[in-house]
Amino acid sequence: GSHPPHVPRRFWWEGPDGLRLLTSYSPGGYGTPLLPPAEWELDTWLAVPQTEDNRGPHSPEVLVAMRRTIQEGAPDVEVVFGQLGDFAESLLAHPEQLDNLPVVPCDLADTWIHGIGTMPREVSRVRALRGRLFALESALALRDWPRRDNKGDFPASRKAAPLIDAAHEQLMLFGEHTWGLDVKSTIKRVFGPDFTQARLTEPYKRLESSWVAKALYVDRAEALYQQALQTAPEAVQIASRESELQTKLQTPATDHRPLTTDHVIDTGQENAIESSLFRAQVDPSAGGIISLLDKRTGREWVDLDSPEPFGGYRYDIYSASDIAEFMRAYGLFFQDWFVQDFGKAGYPESTPHVTAYARNFKLSKSEQSDSLTLTGGRLQPHLGPLALIPDQAISIKISLGSDPQQPYIDLEYSIVGKEATPLAESAAVPFPMNLPKPTFRLGQVGSVIDPARDIAEGANRNLWCVDGWVDASDDRVGLGVIPVDMPLVSIGNVGVFTFDPTRTPSEPLIYSHLYNTQWGTNFPQWLEGDFGFRTRLVPHAGGWREGQVWRTALQTTRPPRAFGAGATNPPIRASDGLVLLTLRPRHDGDGLIARYWDALGLPRQASLQIDGPVKSVWRCDLMERPVEAIETMSLPDLTFPIAPHAVETFLVQFDS
Numbered sequence: 001g002s003h004p005p006h007v008p009r010r011f012w013w014e015g016p017d018g019l020r021l022l023t024s025y026s027p028g029g030y031g032t033p034l035l036p037p038a039e040w041e042l043d044t045w046l047a048v049p050q051t052e053d054n055r056g057p058h059s060p061e062v063l064v065a066m067r068r069t070i071q072e073g074a075p076d077v078e079v080v081f082g083q084l085g086d087f088a089e090s091l092l093a094h095p096e097q098l099d100n101l102p103v104v105p106c107d108l109a110d111t112w113i114h115g116i117g118t119m120p121r122e123v124s125r126v127r128a129l130r131g132r133l134f135a136l137e138s139a140l141a142l143r144d145w146p147r148r149d150n151k152g153d154f155p156a157s158r159k160a161a162p163l164i165d166a167a168h169e170q171l172m173l174f175g176e177h178t179w180g181l182d183v184k185s186t187i188k189r190v191f192g193p194d195f196t197q198a199r200l201t202e203p204y205k206r207l208e209s210s211w212v213a214k215a216l217y218v219d220r221a222e223a224l225y226q227q228a229l230q231t232a233p234e235a236v237q238i239a240s241r242e243s244e245l246q247t248k249l250q251t252p253a254t255d256h257r258p259l260t261t262d263h264v265i266d267t268g269q270e271n272a273i274e275s276s277l278f279r280a281q282v283d284p285s286a287g288g289i290i291s292l293l294d295k296r297t298g299r300e301w302v303d304l305d306s307p308e309p310f311g312g313y314r315y316d317i318y319s320a321s322d323i324a325e326f327m328r329a330y331g332l333f334f335q336d337w338f339v340q341d342f343g344k345a346g347y348p349e350s351t352p353h354v355t356a357y358a359r360n361f362k363l364s365k366s367e368q369s370d371s372l373t374l375t376g377g378r379l380q381p382h383l384g385p386l387a388l389i390p391d392q393a394i395s396i397k398i399s400l401g402s403d404p405q406q407p408y409i410d411l412e413y414s415i416v417g418k419e420a421t422p423l424a425e426s427a428a429v430p431f432p433m434n435l436p437k438p439t440f441r442l443g444q445v446g447s448v449i450d451p452a453r454d455i456a457e458g459a460n461r462n463l464w465c466v467d468g469w470v471d472a473s474d475d476r477v478g479l480g481v482i483p484v485d486m487p488l489v490s491i492g493n494v495g496v497f498t499f500d501p502t503r504t505p506s507e508p509l510i511y512s513h514l515y516n517t518q519w520g521t522n523f524p525q526w527l528e529g530d531f532g533f534r535t536r537l538v539p540h541a542g543g544w545r546e547g548q549v550w551r552t553a554l555q556t557t558r559p560p561r562a563f564g565a566g567a568t569n570p571p572i573r574a575s576d577g578l579v580l581l582t583l584r585p586r587h588d589g590d591g592l593i594a595r596y597w598d599a600l601g602l603p604r605q606a607s608l609q610i611d612g613p614v615k616s617v618w619r620c621d622l623m624e625r626p627v628e629a630i631e632t633m634s635l636p637d638l639t640f641p642i643a644p645h646a647v648e649t650f651l652v653q654f655d656s
Contacts, residue, residue, distance in 0.1 A: 001338030003330050003501060004028065005108045006458035014105040016447045016601060017643035022088050028332055034066060035073045042097055044090040107449050109460035115179060116465065117488055117516040118523040120531055122218045124485035126171055129221055131558035136228060137164050138583040141592060145571045146612045146654040154585040156232040161585060163228035170221035179523045180210040184340040191348050195422045211524045264370045271363060273372055275400045277407050282398065284361040284374050288312035289398065294539040299477045301539060306432030308509065311411050313358035313394050315379050318424040320349045322497045330499040341521040344424060351423060354384030358394040371399040390419035408552060409537040420528035426496045426516035429535060433479055433508040438472040440491055440505060441544050443553060447645045448601050451491065452504045461503040463488060463495035468553030470510055471544040480538035480549035481510050482556050488513035550599040554579060571611035578606055591653035593624055598642050606642040610635065613655040620649040
């Protein structure tokens with residue numbers, strides 16, 4: 001049912017580091033036919049006869065029938081019941097047949113990614129917990145680091161490792177595809193005034209309990225983290241304040257940034273705050289920032305000609321027509337399940353599209369004049385009737401960063417008392433920018449992509465999940481947007497119930513999403529209660545590299561913690577642009593695993609500095625298996641070539 005990316009059935013997918021993955025793609029179905037098409041030119045066919053959801057494996061009788069079908073249709077072929085690796089090995093036994101296989105160096109952006117917008121509280125907790133797990137794991141490894149005068153192989157780290165691994169497993173289970181029961185087979189949707197009563201019935205309670213069960217993965221992961229903390233209280237002392245550990249682990253010793261101090265300026269205006277770096281002015285009636293000046297570049301960032309309030313709160317209810325147009329654009333085949341899942345069966349046809357903005361706030365300024373707080377905002381319709389908008393109170397806090405080494409503006413959003421609605425809804429923060437001809441970059445997992453050039457046609461070009469940031473720049477100046485809690489972003493429009501397989505985003509307007517209930521199955525269908533969201537803005541000169549948006553995003557989404565003595569001079573240091581992903585003992589032997597990712601996307605010679613009685617250093621594959629020994633004569637300094645956005649895994653072994 002879902003629209004597939006426009007790619008060949010077989011191709012080499014090429015990553016940003018130049019490595020290639022032999023890829024078999026089957027559009028339009030679960031698995032493949034048993035027999036290849038008549039024009040199939042390779043000597044091996046991959047038959048993937050999957051069962052449907054929740055059916056379990058095939059019975060022996062079905063497997064016998066499969067073999068009979070293959071023997072009748074292709075009597076002279078060898079049939080192997082195996083794994084995907086067997087298919088690859090068979091093809092690569094005669095690699096010349098792959099010489100003309102096309103190469104696809106594109107992001108096959110997922111069109112199901114919106115679903116995480118249905119659990120904003122849990123997603124925020126997951127993102128925060130990943131950072132804390134990394135901080136704990138790294139701190140234990142640093143405190144256990146072998147010195148010249150001691151023995152041992154990371155005893156405290158190994159004690160906590162099973163708990164940390166178990167916490168990561170719970171987080172992976174939270175991120176798994178199914179986030180609750182299948183809606184269409186559990187309830188009959190009710191809209192309008194009967195919705196409240198319907199929620200008291202057993203089917204509705206059962207559906208909602210499945211969403212609670214999903215959230216329990218996060219509860220268990222947090223509990224495991226607390227247990228891991230307790231394994232070594234004498235070795236690691238985690239404080240509530242931030243420290244410089246993360247910065248020192250990610251920043252080379254040669255990076256000497258200015259250490260000048262900053263101060264806040266009293267503007268004399270109740271609706272404005274100012275520092276030596278920025279000046280911000282708000283309109284509490286309109287509910288947005290009406291001026292954001294970067295004094296370093298002279299750029300005024302707010303586009304006052306846009307109807308969208310910069311940094312405001314936008315809320316949408318979607319109509320039956322919105323849903324129908326999306327299904328027409330997105331649907332590949334209209335099976336019954338697809339219509340019910342994506343169409344929200346029974347959705348009232350008379351429902352109009354409603355767009356509303358939080359307006360008429362009360363304004364207050366902090367005593368230090370470094371922040372403005374807008375409270376008591378209520379949604380006012382820009383389009384559509386007020387009656388469909390669920391009640392909610394909105395507050396917005398705007399703060400200016402006071403450190404020149406981390407120049408940013410922080411926005412905090414509080415939604416209190418939001419009522420549930422069965423109608424499809426979304427909330428987002430618009431940032432209409434005064435930047436006439438921008439180019440964009442998305443900080444993705446493992447890469448930085450240009451959404452205008454790097455996404456395959458037919459893939460998701462409307463709403464993305466970023467690992468840390470989205471940036472708009474004209475190469476002279478730029479603005480990075482770092483969504484801290486909910487990583488969904490869109491460019492040019494909200495992107496909910498929107499699908500255009502050939503769209504190229506160009507409008508200087510970024511949306512940081514807070515939540516949405518677009519998806520009609522497996523995910524929560526309504527949201528209620530209190531919510532909090534944070535977004536950080538990073539105005540800068542030049543492009544995203546010059547503005548070090550990636551570094552600010554890293555320090556924002558994985559904030560450092562304060563550890564015990566000695567952590568401010570870590571015994572392993574990487575050159576600029578290498579992001580530490582893992583620092584922990586090897587699972588299946590002695591030694592330490594250190595994994596880095598190149599955030600700059602530039603081919604170059606990189607370096608590591610490793611202290612201690614190092615015996616050997618190995619480059620490993622992603623499964624942490626040693627592949628290549630590195631010459632250690634130059635220790636503590638090691639140099640190695642790195643490809644753009646490559647992941648490099650090292651095994652460091654020590655003399656006892």
